[in-house]
Amino acid sequence: MSLDGNVQTDYTQKLFQNFKSIQGVLFGALQSDETLSLTLNAEDTDFIRWNHGLIRQNTAVEQAQLGMTLMKGNKTHNSTIPFYLDQTELRKRALLALGMMRDQLNHIPEDPYQHSISNEGQSEEWTGTTGNVAEKVTDIRAAAEKHDTVGILCSGPVISATANSLGTFHWYCSHNFYFDYSIFNGHQAATNLYAGQKWNHEQFNLGFQETAASLKNLDRPRIDVKPGEYRTYIAPAGVYELLDMMNWSSFSHSALLQGPHPLKRLSEGKASLHPSITLRENFNLGLAPRFNAEGKLSEPVVDMIKEGQFKSLLVNDKTHKEYNLPSNAANEGENPRSLEMLGGNLKHADILKKLDTGLYLSNLHYLNWSDPESARFTGMTRYACFWVEKGQIKGPIQDLRFDESLYTIFGSALEALTEETVVSPYTLTYERRHLQGKKNPGLLTNSMRFTL
Amino acid sequence: MPYPFSNPGAILLPMDSEKYLSRWKHEADFVSLSTVREKAMYRRLRNEKLQNVSTALDEGYRIEVMVDGHIGYGCSFDASPEGVERTFRKVLDQTKKSSAHKVFTADLSHRPSPRGQFRSAVQKSLDDLGHKEIFSVLMECSKALKVSDQIVTRSCDSWVIESDMESFSTEGKHTHQNFSIVFLAMSATAQKNGEIQSRSLNGGHALGYQIGSEIFSRHRLLPQCEIVGEQAMELVAAPNCPEGMLDLILAPDQMTLQIHESIGHPLELDRILGDERNYAGWSFVKPADFGELQYGSKLMNVTFDPSRFGQLASYSFDDVGHKAEREFLIKDGKLMRGLGSLESQARSGIPGVANSRSSSWNRPPIDRMANINLEAGPNTMQEIIETCDNGIVMHANRSWSIDDYRRKFQFGCEYGQLIKGGKVMGVVKNPNYRGITVPFWQNLSHVGNITESFGSPFCGKGEPNQAIRVGHASPYARFKNIEVFGGAK
Numbered sequence: 001m002s003l004d005g006n007v008q009t010d011y012t013q014k015l016f017q018n019f020k021s022i023q024g025v026l027f028g029a030l031q032s033d034e035t036l037s038l039t040l041n042a043e044d045t046d047f048i049r050w051n052h053g054l055i056r057q058n059t060a061v062e063q064a065q066l067g068m069t070l071m072k073g074n075k076t077h078n079s080t081i082p083f084y085l086d087q088t089e090l091r092k093r094a095l096l097a098l099g100m101m102r103d104q105l106n107h108i109p110e111d112p113y114q115h116s117i118s119n120e121g122q123s124e125e126w127t128g129t130t131g132n133v134a135e136k137v138t139d140i141r142a143a144a145e146k147h148d149t150v151g152i153l154c155s156g157p158v159i160s161a162t163a164n165s166l167g168t169f170h171w172y173c174s175h176n177f178y179f180d181y182s183i184f185n186g187h188q189a190a191t192n193l194y195a196g197q198k199w200n201h202e203q204f205n206l207g208f209q210e211t212a213a214s215l216k217n218l219d220r221p222r223i224d225v226k227p228g229e230y231r232t233y234i235a236p237a238g239v240y241e242l243l244d245m246m247n248w249s250s251f252s253h254s255a256l257l258q259g260p261h262p263l264k265r266l267s268e269g270k271a272s273l274h275p276s277i278t279l280r281e282n283f284n285l286g287l288a289p290r291f292n293a294e295g296k297l298s299e300p301v302v303d304m305i306k307e308g309q310f311k312s313l314l315v316n317d318k319t320h321k322e323y324n325l326p327s328n329a330a331n332e333g334e335n336p337r338s339l340e341m342l343g344g345n346l347k348h349a350d351i352l353k354k355l356d357t358g359l360y361l362s363n364l365h366y367l368n369w370s371d372p373e374s375a376r377f378t379g380m381t382r383y384a385c386f387w388v389e390k391g392q393i394k395g396p397i398q399d400l401r402f403d404e405s406l407y408t409i410f411g412s413a414l415e416a417l418t419e420e421t422v423v424s425p426y427t428l429t430y431e432r433r434h435l436q437g438k439k440n441p442g443l444l445t446n447s448m449r450f451t452l
Numbered sequence: 453m454p455y456p457f458s459n460p461g462a463i464l465l466p467m468d469s470e471k472y473l474s475r476w477k478h479e480a481d482f483v484s485l486s487t488v489r490e491k492a493m494y495r496r497l498r499n500e501k502l503q504n505v506s507t508a509l510d511e512g513y514r515i516e517v518m519v520d521g522h523i524g525y526g527c528s529f530d531a532s533p534e535g536v537e538r539t540f541r542k543v544l545d546q547t548k549k550s551s552a553h554k555v556f557t558a559d560l561s562h563r564p565s566p567r568g569q570f571r572s573a574v575q576k577s578l579d580d581l582g583h584k585e586i587f588s589v590l591m592e593c594s595k596a597l598k599v600s601d602q603i604v605t606r607s608c609d610s611w612v613i614e615s616d617m618e619s620f621s622t623e624g625k626h627t628h629q630n631f632s633i634v635f636l637a638m639s640a641t642a643q644k645n646g647e648i649q650s651r652s653l654n655g656g657h658a659l660g661y662q663i664g665s666e667i668f669s670r671h672r673l674l675p676q677c678e679i680v681g682e683q684a685m686e687l688v689a690a691p692n693c694p695e696g697m698l699d700l701i702l703a704p705d706q707m708t709l710q711i712h713e714s715i716g717h718p719l720e721l722d723r724i725l726g727d728e729r730n731y732a733g734w735s736f737v738k739p740a741d742f743g744e745l746q747y748g749s750k751l752m753n754v755t756f757d758p759s760r761f762g763q764l765a766s767y768s769f770d771d772v773g774h775k776a777e778r779e780f781l782i783k784d785g786k787l788m789r790g791l792g793s794l795e796s797q798a799r800s801g802i803p804g805v806a807n808s809r810s811s812s813w814n815r816p817p818i819d820r821m822a823n824i825n826l827e828a829g830p831n832t833m834q835e836i837i838e839t840c841d842n843g844i845v846m847h848a849n850r851s852w853s854i855d856d857y858r859r860k861f862q863f864g865c866e867y868g869q870l871i872k873g874g875k876v877m878g879v880v881k882n883p884n885y886r887g888i889t890v891p892f893w894q895n896l897s898h899v900g901n902i903t904e905s906f907g908s909p910f911c912g913k914g915e916p917n918q919a920i921r922v923g924h925a926s927p928y929a930r931f932k933n934i935e936v937f938g939g940a941k
Binding site: 045046047048049051052054055056057058059060061062063064065076077078079080081082083084085086089097100101104107108109110111112113134137141148150151152154180181182184187189191258259260365366367368369370371373374376378379380382399401403405428429430431432451452 | 497498501502503504505506507508509510511512522523524525526527528529530532535539542543546547549550553554555556582583584587604605641648649650725726727729730731733734811812814815816851852853854855856857859860862864882884886888912915916917918919939940
């Protein structure tokens with residue numbers, strides 16, 4: 001996409017210009033046997049935190065970090081410094097850091113998995129439009145004041161860019177927002193996420209009112225469900241949590257080769273998942289840039305599990321070098337950046353009818369592998385979760401702990417996936433905002449084990 | 453070669469904070485300006501080969517303004533005069549607008565004005581050891597882990613951090629705190645007859661302290677790594693942890709997690725006040741429980757102790773200038789005090805501590821744990837084991853999950869030892885246990901008389917999210933009649 005004044009701000013323009021100019025400075029300072037790769041991660045974000053429908057904290061954050069990887073011979077050194085806005089200061093600090101890295105190369109071990117860089121092409125993408133945070137706050141305040149609303153509005157541009165001394169240059173700037181919120185009714189809550197690139201007053205209000213209206217099911221008397229095995233429907237937000245747990249290392253090929261791994265049996269053909277399970281990296285979703293930190297472009301779609309069968313895992317250049325596996329331009333952690341789980345044929349209107357009698361779980365919480373070798377995981381139900389009898393919601397349940405195997409819930413016990421799939425940007429903001437996301441359906445399973 | 457970037461002031465931007473504050477003092481009820489400068493060096497070997505060596509330098513500032521009783525934050529790395537002024541104007545404008553919809557009316561009593569310093573007590577400067585020496589120690593640790601060819605993966609890493617935090621306010625606050633921190637992580641994965649098991653030195657990055665280069669002691673680390681390797685080999689040959697109701701003895705490196713999840717988080721006043729309900733969660737603890745709830749047995753004494761030597765989250769002042777002092781959170785099993793800042797104390801009417809902390813310059817301070825410790829009890833290790841008829845000892849966390857009210861938990865450990873008739877009878881793999889917080893702590897029957905300290909660099913909460921360093925000290929502790937179970941095979 002060409003430069004569009006409606007997308008850029010003074011801040012993002014300055015970062016773009018500085019990232020261009022620092023390349024000339026740093027690449028020009030390299031010795032003939034050195035190569036250098038650069039990354040830029042930056043944002044200009046308004047965080048407005050809410051509680052009880054009021055503003056708890058407003059925090060404006062502008063930050064930018066320059067990553068540098070220097071290679072010389074068989075030595076590699078990584079460094080990160082602030083990406084100073086002042087060009088003179090930036091030049092001075094970046095050259096100083098380069099000099100220090102060069103010096104450090106003399107004192108560190110050889111890098112056995114060093115992979116040489118190459119020219120990975122050039123791209124430049126700006127998406128979204130600059131918006132007025134005050135407009136969003138006004139809308140949220142008007143809707144939230146009638147309810148016990150808690151959550152966070154996050155708004156502003158996020159930048160990911162990479163370049164190297166052999167000519168690679170990729171730039172991705174997304175100006176986006178999300179309002180991640182819960183509406184409480186006593187100790188029960190309904191939750192929602194409104195995200196996009198252009199705030200739409202009507203769309204926000206509609207989603208908020210639907211979420212608030214769903215609270216009425218929580219007014220019914222609570223039903224105490226005993227530990228046991230139940231037919232269970234997990235809504236897309238809950239399946240997102242399952243996939244997020246898998247993000248830790250389940251799609252990493254190096255993790256598979258180095259220790260306990262939940263997909264080991266699947267990869268060895270000793271187990272399979274339900275034929276309707278297809279998991280893939282799909283950069284066509286527009287949630288994340290296709291380039292990794294080294295500027296290498298992933299294929300637009302990378303199949304990992306297709307129709308229940310193992311296809312591939314994510315491989316970065318380091319793993320490629322160590323194990324002679326084909327790289328698919330994964331990031332350093334070999335985690336998906338744009339994970340898609342394909343939907344099925346369960347229509348939204350049929351969910352309760354097909355569930356018949358069992359548990360309807362809108363959200364899951366704090367999932368973790370309890371026995372990774374057998375792909376067993378534990379976690380909790382959260383927010384609006386219900387007991388359903390003969391297709392009718394009977395009432396909210398207490399929080400329940402489950403302990404179940406992925407091979408059961410995505411395998412032998414899986415009955416259906418929803419036709420509807422939900423796109424969710426990544427909302428975790430540890431250290432900084434991240435350009436990632438997922439798209440996934442809900443699922444119906446004929447058995448899920450609840451233990452506490 | 454000395455540790456690089458040894459003098460933060462020599463490379464990072466200086467800031468004349470007092471000049472800015474004197475200019476702004478009449479534009480808001482209160483303004484503070486805090487800088488954070490942090491350098492971190494991460495080194496990792498796997499199977500005696502380099503995996504990563506990286507240096508991270510980070511610096512920035514946070515401007516806190518109070519307008520009509522509402523507090524807002526502006527954070528930036530742009531320390532140019534125009535950048536600082538732009539950041540102030542933005543936060544001032546945003547806070548003025550937000551003050552019309554504020555949750556709570558703060559006042560100057562929530563922003564003290566101390567002047568003081570803190571510096572981690574270290575025996576040897578982190579500058580004393582360079583790359584060569586640290587990699588040499590990590591290499592020897594990796595070799596020590598390899599007690600057998602069946603140890604297929606060895607991983608050794610060190611994370612050395614120096615952090616400098618300085619804060620000024622329009623009311624005269626000036627605090628300056630400097631932290632020297634090291635985390636070490638050593639692990640071995642054994643593979644035998646299709647079984648794979650991992651064991652590590654105290655679990656993940658639990659081995660973290662405010663310390664100097666003395667932590668890289670071969671004399672101390674190498675024997676410990678050898679034990680880790682041997683225990684990984686024991687695990688691949690061990691039976692599964694049995695299922696049933698047993699007496700559970702938790703080692704201090706698992707007590708770290710138990711204290712963190714089932715005491716620390718539920719006592720955070722911002723959770724109790726509902727701030728965290730959309731992300732980290734609420735709490736089963738009600739305001740009326742303070743001074744009333746018998747949280748655990750009489751043996752349970754839990755402190756907030758920012759003064760403990762070498763512990764990960766020791767400091768003199770929290771981020772808003774509240775002087776940090778040791779306080780009992782739970783005394784003789786009764787809940788006495790919450791983990792809440794001056795602001796949260798005023799909002800809730802509950803006594804708290806000095807724990808308004810941010811993960812760095814780019815996040816606002818919120819209620820956090822610091823050092824949360826189970827105080828030593830009366831029992832020797834011998835008594836704890838010998839009086840146990842049917843039990844299990846669990847060491848080092850590997851899996852953790854708890855509900856958003858911090859009631860129902862399930863935790864897994866790396867290494868279990870069965871106890872029968874007061875004797876250690878053998879090793880079991882995949883040890884897990886589950887329980888409910890208050891009944892679990894009320895079943896505390898024995899507390900050891902020697903504490904050990906561990907911590908975590910990754911305590912997560914807050915919107916926007918923040919991961920902060922916390923420390924937990926504990927002795928061995930025994931709990932009656934707990935549900936334990938093993939893995940699938």
